[in-house]
Amino acid sequence: MREVCIVGVGFSKWGEVWRKSIRDLHTDAALAAIKNAGVDHIDSMYIGCMSGGLFVGQEHLASMLTDYLGMRGIPATRVEAACASGGLAVRQAFIEIASGISDIVMASGVEKMTDCSGNDATFALATAADQEYEVFNGATFPGLYAMMAHAHMAKYGTTRAMLSAVSVKNHHNGSMNPVAQYPFKITAEQVEKSVMIADPLHILDCSPITDGSAAAILTTVDIAKKLGKPYVKIIGSGVGTDTIALAQREDLTTIKASTIASQRAFKMADKTIDDVDFAEVHDCFTIAEIMVAESIGKYEPGKAGEAILAGETSLEGKFPMNTSGGLKSKGHPVGATGVAQVAEVYKQLTGQAENGRQIRSNPKIGMTQNMGGSGGSSVVHIMEVA
């Protein structure tokens, strides 16, 4: 297997982007990444998208997006595992370069979520859960994560203040991210007084609905050196799966797919969680960040909430989490999120994080944890400065 590295990243505008279609958003991010990397071509591309079909009536993105990017003819593959689609795009690009089949591959993600009604978007997102056993009976994602939050609170004494701390921290970080959909700070009081969505989750516990795209250029170390741009190595990649429905889980208070995925990635990297300096994790809801921090082994079960509340995961803390602002503040165009996480780790490891959100302790190793649905699948990547 060849070593693989990331040599450039790019974003489209994120938010409610009424004047751009799915093809515009993707093309903006892809061209930005190509420019950032300084490459003059790509051999192939992988596109993470959860549901072009339900959000904008467009499947078959591989053909359309290569064409609009001016790359007609190259191999292109859309990959999907709900909100983990972007992480899978990065993984497939990693595998293709590792195999020797291609030398320069783009991993991108895109979702155009605001072109359909709120009800339609809620249904589209719900297709990441079990249609026959959950969605048919009325389950939606805020409801599923609310159940997980209640279970976690009951088992470990996790508090409202801990949930709020996740949101406050991520908005603080996002206020420094030029791509963020909601780049402003909020207070715990604001979170707790915001409208209730599914008890105990208020709207400021929930990531938003977002239009957006992100892209990363992966290549070999030799090519990266020749390009003369900053690059980071991908030293570990892992995927894990679990039951799609909550009802069949052994335990509602942990994300087993993330535990499996991180263990696989650590094994490939020959590292442990103690070697990792910071992480981008999948905070689709505040409770998710707490559960993930435990599932990847950073904190003992039931101990992450306390640590977050104490500031351990803040930008200046021992283990910064979601320096980008996370899904909560940056936004969550579901297919793009996993790629955006990798892009943030790339920026942090190469000293390019904007507007004062650069981690000051000179980080060497970062990780991403991306997941689909209520944790039915998860993708983890570990990156190291070259």
Place this chain on the structure above:
Amino acid sequence: MREVCIVGVGFSKWGEVWRKSIRDLHTDAALAAIKNAGVDHIDSMYIGCMSGGLFVGQEHLASMLTDYLGMRGIPATRVEAACASGGLAVRQAFIEIASGISDIVMASGVEKMTDCSGNDATFALATAADQEYEVFNGATFPGLYAMMAHAHMAKYGTTRAMLSAVSVKNHHNGSMNPVAQYPFKITAEQVEKSVMIADPLHILDCSPITDGSAAAILTTVDIAKKLGKPYVKIIGSGVGTDTIALAQREDLTTIKASTIASQRAFKMADKTIDDVDFAEVHDCFTIAEIMVAESIGKYEPGKAGEAILAGETSLEGKFPMNTSGGLKSKGHPVGATGVAQVAEVYKQLTGQAENGRQIRSNPKIGMTQNMGGSGGSSVVHIMEVA
């Protein structure tokens, strides 16, 4: 890159399968393939599916299908390029084994198309075309292929009899395939008297709407030898793309993405079309088989129709095409088709084709050509007896 081979294949029931859900269909095919290969585990899986979201309201198949297969935890990735999704699943499994990341990978495809209304299915399929420039203006797939047929007839004098010959041949072959949705012979007169769908295409020029799944087990040559089962090597894999919309094509009478994909696959295999003994090609409409036979270089532009009418591509001909019955007779569960094509080539090369449809001339090399939409993307594989 390691050598990769196929060591077993499996199918679910194909047709209007009212009593099976998408998870049942996939599990049936996957278990059949695992049994056929004699493996005791798989390291990961790739699932081709065009639109779980629009057909059955279920995305995130990776999580659900691993669980229902009894493989909870393993990495799983859904891939999609409309009707070429199955071919991409085979390709990704091939790349993952070639890279050394995994040793035994399942490539599967599934589509459950009859659980929604006819209008909804037509819309779901149309998302393989350009939503903003084609579908919004009323285009559907029979209409798009009818335009291609008219262009081909006008340019090359392709006749009604040639189109019918494709359908008659494929139904003849499909009558010997136990999985076929329509396993009966038809006559050219029946094709020409069947109801008109989009001039010049009658309903018996069109592949049907099908529920079904197919799976294949890919592994290394060493493991295949140890299993002691018949295996074939995948010696070439290629993907090509083109504009998603017909309006932007340089030429309506050829499938450029298939030309690119086949050239890439031949280059990897170090073979030419003259080395290939037979092919499974993407006859979603009769005109498609004619255009593809030309696009992959088997016949000069405008010459395939004549050759098919003369019987050159029949089971006993010089270059059998669609010995399985093709999409026309076997059925076309869109995400599964690319895997089913590979399964047929595996059966032919290992002497396992059922009911008298085994090619008698002892074929050594077979190829598959799978495509998405009106040819916006295409996947080609070349396989050789071990």
